[in-house]
Amino acid sequence: MPQTFAVIMAGGVGARFWPRSRERSPKQFLEILGGGTMIENTLSRLKPLVDQSNVFVVTNRIQADIVRQLVPEMPSSNVLAEPIGRNTAACVGLSALWINRVDPDALMVVLPADHIVLNTEEFLRILQLALRVAQEKDALVTIGIKPTHPETGYGYIQSAEEEIDRNEYRSQGVYRVKTFAEKPNLETAERFLESGDFLWNSGIFVWKASVILRELEIHLPELHEQLLDVRASIGTPVYEQTLEHAYRIIRSISIDYGIMEKAGNVYVVKGDFGWSDVGSWDEVVRLTPTDDAGNSIRGRTILVDSNNNYVDAGKKIVATIGVDDLIIISTDDAVLVCKKERSQEVKEVVDFIRRKQMNEYL
Amino acid sequence: MPQTFAVIMAGGVGARFWPRSRERSPKQFLEILGGGTMIENTLSRLKPLVDQSNVFVVTNRIQADIVRQLVPEMPSSNVLAEPIGRNTAACVGLSALWINRVDPDALMVVLPADHIVLNTEEFLRILQLALRVAQEKDALVTIGIKPTHPETGYGYIQSAEEEIDRNEYRSQGVYRVKTFAEKPNLETAERFLESGDFLWNSGIFVWKASVILRELEIHLPELHEQLLDVRASIGTPVYEQTLEHAYRIIRSISIDYGIMEKAGNVYVVKGDFGWSDVGSWDEVVRLTPTDDAGNSIRGRTILVDSNNNYVDAGKKIVATIGVDDLIIISTDDAVLVCKKERSQEVKEVVDFIRRKQMNEYL
Numbered sequence: 143m144p145q146t147f148a149v150i151m152a153g154g155v156g157a158r159f160w161p162r163s164r165e166r167s168p169k170q171f172l173e174i175l176g177g178g179t180m181i182e183n184t185l186s187r188l189k190p191l192v193d194q195s196n197v198f199v200v201t202n203r204i205q206a207d208i209v210r211q212l213v214p215e216m217p218s219s220n221v222l223a224e225p226i227g228r229n230t231a232a233c234v235g236l237s238a239l240w241i242n243r244v245d246p247d248a249l250m251v252v253l254p255a256d257h258i259v260l261n262t263e264e265f266l267r268i269l270q271l272a273l274r275v276a277q278e279k280d281a282l283v284t285i286g287i288k289p290t291h292p293e294t295g296y297g298y299i300q301s302a303e304e305e306i307d308r309n310e311y312r313s314q315g316v317y318r319v320k321t322f323a324e325k326p327n328l329e330t331a332e333r334f335l336e337s338g339d340f341l342w343n344s345g346i347f348v349w350k351a352s353v354i355l356r357e358l359e360i361h362l363p364e365l366h367e368q369l370l371d372v373r374a375s376i377g378t379p380v381y382e383q384t385l386e387h388a389y390r391i392i393r394s395i396s397i398d399y400g401i402m403e404k405a406g407n408v409y410v411v412k413g414d415f416g417w418s419d420v421g422s423w424d425e426v427v428r429l430t431p432t433d434d435a436g437n438s439i440r441g442r443t444i445l446v447d448s449n450n451n452y453v454d455a456g457k458k459i460v461a462t463i464g465v466d467d468l469i470i471i472s473t474d475d476a477v478l479v480c481k482k483e484r485s486q487e488v489k490e491v492v493d494f495i496r497r498k499q500m501n502e503y504l
Numbered sequence: 505m506p507q508t509f510a511v512i513m514a515g516g517v518g519a520r521f522w523p524r525s526r527e528r529s530p531k532q533f534l535e536i537l538g539g540g541t542m543i544e545n546t547l548s549r550l551k552p553l554v555d556q557s558n559v560f561v562v563t564n565r566i567q568a569d570i571v572r573q574l575v576p577e578m579p580s581s582n583v584l585a586e587p588i589g590r591n592t593a594a595c596v597g598l599s600a601l602w603i604n605r606v607d608p609d610a611l612m613v614v615l616p617a618d619h620i621v622l623n624t625e626e627f628l629r630i631l632q633l634a635l636r637v638a639q640e641k642d643a644l645v646t647i648g649i650k651p652t653h654p655e656t657g658y659g660y661i662q663s664a665e666e667e668i669d670r671n672e673y674r675s676q677g678v679y680r681v682k683t684f685a686e687k688p689n690l691e692t693a694e695r696f697l698e699s700g701d702f703l704w705n706s707g708i709f710v711w712k713a714s715v716i717l718r719e720l721e722i723h724l725p726e727l728h729e730q731l732l733d734v735r736a737s738i739g740t741p742v743y744e745q746t747l748e749h750a751y752r753i754i755r756s757i758s759i760d761y762g763i764m765e766k767a768g769n770v771y772v773v774k775g776d777f778g779w780s781d782v783g784s785w786d787e788v789v790r791l792t793p794t795d796d797a798g799n800s801i802r803g804r805t806i807l808v809d810s811n812n813n814y815v816d817a818g819k820k821i822v823a824t825i826g827v828d829d830l831i832i833i834s835t836d837d838a839v840l841v842c843k844k845e846r847s848q849e850v851k852e853v854v855d856f857i858r859r860k861q862m863n864e865y866l
Contacts, residue, residue, distance in 0.1 A: 442862075459862070461839070461842075468841065475820050479827055480826065500821070
């Protein structure tokens with residue numbers, strides 16, 4: 143039986159959770175919802191499925207050190223530091239070649255470090271099902287989430303006919319993929335939800351390392367060629383140099399766009415395990431319980447006649463008087479006061495900071 | 505000609521400007537409106553009228569050190585430190601006996617450290633007029649401010665017949681006082697405004713030191729007795745001890761209630777010099793110019809689609825998204841987010857902090 147590996151993609155810069163998230167402490171390193179950092183939770187969720195020594199984390203150089211400190215039990219060489227961010231295709235390719243080198247038949251699960259899953263048991267059952275499909279069909283398998291509302295913040299996967307050629311797949315929600323759809327507008331999202339055959343694209347993938355490397359060779363040959371050079375340099379003094387050269391050359395492209403939309407043997411397994419990519423403060427607000435006044439609070443707060451607010455005081459004290467429906471985030475050096483349902487515009491704040499080169503606030 | 509002295513009352517704890525004002529940095533030591541601290545501005549405003557060496561500041565022990573640092577040119581002995589706060593009658597009595605000791609005929613102007621005056625020239629003209637009335641009539645003179653709106657945050661002075669027995673007073677707005685009124689409700693304040701004979705009680709007083717000491721002897725004999733002991737101890741090693749004993753015994757009473765409402769020879773001089781006691785953040789907001797979006801900002805801010813806000817970022821950065829009509833104050837350890845026109849409730853926040861003994865935030 144081939145070994146199963148997991149690849150945690152942890153390269154995000156976390157602009158959406160400003161001012162809590164920063165370049166040096168992006169979302170995956172935050173306790174956004176309490177109870178441990180997102181990356182720690184992602185790792186611990188996988189424990190029943192994947193040996194600790196078979197877990198890789200792909201991230202940037204700054205964050206690689208943080209990961210090594212945060213998860214000291216992980217072999218240091220399992221933390222792969224990319225010289226620069228080149229989107230998910232490069233990230234997947236780099237981890238696949240490392241895994242393929244350990245076990246040519248290896249199966250791998252690729253997943254972001256900063257998602258939440260409420261039902262771990264169901265999550266693991268779906269991954270196991272996806273691993274079986276990947277193993278038996280040499281397929282590229284994605285996990286599609288059964289949508290609960292017309293979300294405009296996610297990409298969608300349209301499923302085709304259900305896979306029924308093997309009895310055990312019947313009614314287990316394994317489908318051929320018809321198409322991938324970008325983040326829709328609300329009208330389109332509502333149509334997607336009604337149609338019943340569109341699923342949220344979770345960004346979780348399952349395949350054999352050998353299979354994804356072959357697909358990379360076909361659809362992104364330049365990337366594949368660079369990866370071969372990198373592979374040859376593993377364990378030699380020129381590894382870092384070769385990696386840096388490769389990343390300078392290869393173009394930035396997502397695995398969805400570069401491979402999944404073009405490959406032939408693509409499946410989606412439908413999952414329903416309380417998943418969210420927690421992409422904004424508003425999403426955090428929705429996932430956080432409230433008190434009788436509709437407020438969610440973290441840290442020291444004094445709320446006078448204030449309702450339906452989300453207040454994270456950090457290490458300070460936050461007092462409010464007569465305010466409703468606000469998201470208030472206080473950190474050591476910054477404060478955000480944002481009307482609820484407007485938190486996607488946090489990106490504009492970060493863009494402004496970047497434009498003005500106020501780098502201490504990035 | 506007798507000398508003129510000034511007494512700056514600077515004992516306030518400044519709860520109303522939390523979180524900017526604290527026990528160790530009350531309102532009078534803040535640059536609430538920019539351009540110097542309020543106490544520095546109060547001192548510099550008096551310069552044409554009173555010699556620097558004739559200015560006394562009465563405050564508490566903690567703030568006495570701050571005053572000495574802030575105004576090094578003031579003789580250290582002119583900063584009178586009260587052992588505990590005992591309201592304005594004690595404060596006036598203590599300063600009057602010091603002044604009376606220097607010059608038995610001295611005139612003195614008593615005024616709070618934390619008011620603003622937009623028209624200094626007119627302010628000085630009114631004080632000079634009040635000094636003349638105090639000198640010629642051995643009177644207790646108050647400055648009443650011509651009201652511009654039915655303010656409920658101030659006490660009022662009702663004027664009686666105008667003083668016309670001397671030609672030069674005619675049409676200069678010197679009146680006998682009919683009565684003092686506490687802070688009214690809105691209805692009463694509107695009636696006061698209509699009547700035309702009610703003025704805002706500015707808390708600024710002018711009199712001879714000898715005259716106020718005599719009035720203290722008549723109306724607050726226990727206080728006067730204690731002051732005599734204190735006077736005898738000035739310049740001796742037991743001064744501090746005597747002062748502490750006196751302040752422990754005397755009761756806390758305002759000069760308005762203890763003297764002004766009871767004395768016979770009380771005058772009010774009507775002034776109109778852009779005065780405000782700046783008693784709340786809302787008052788600061790009203791006194792601060794705004795940009796085209798109605799926002800007033802201090803410090804580093806990023807306002808996205810936000811209008812009519814007052815934002816003081818302190819040493820941090822404050823970002824807002826889609827919020828209107830807020831007062832946002834950020835300090836090293838605390839943040840206030842208050843709906844406009846609700847800033848009088850800042851007191852409730854401070855009361856809560858005091859009740860919970862979160863003393864680091866006081």
